[in-house]
Amino acid sequence: MVLHRSSPQRYRLRFRSLFDPGRGYCFPCDAAGQVDLDALSERARANYLFARGMMGRELHTPVVEPA
Template identity: 55%
Template sequence: MDMNSLDVPEQQASQFELRFQSLFHTGKALAFPCNARGDVQLDALSAKALENYLFARAVVGREYASPEVQACEG
C-alpha cells in the first residue's frame, strides 16, 4: 500500500477514511482521509495530523489495531 499517492480524484478520496481503532479505549480512534485502497496523501495532512498518522502506524499492535478503510458517513 503506497501511503504517499492518490490515484483517484480528491473528491472520491474524501469518501473514505483509514481508521486506526484503539486496542484499549472503546470509541477512541484516529482516522485519516484516504482513497478506496487506503492510500493517504501525506502532503495534504496538517502537521498534527501527520504526527498522529505516523504515531498510529508505529504503534499498530501495541496501542492501535491494524488500520481499516471505511466509507465516510454522510
C-alpha cells in the same frame, strides 16, 4: 449499467484503540487506504505516523471505511 456519481466516494482510514473502545484515529484516504501525507496538516501527519507506529501495541490494524 454504469452509475455516475456527482461527487467521488470518500474514504477514511480508521485506527481503533486496542484498550479504549471508541477511541482511535481517522485519516482521509482513497479506496485502497492510501493517505496523502502532503494534504495533511503537520499535526495530522504526526498523528498518522504515530498511529502507524502503534499498530499492534496500542492500536488495531487500520480499516478503510466510507466517510
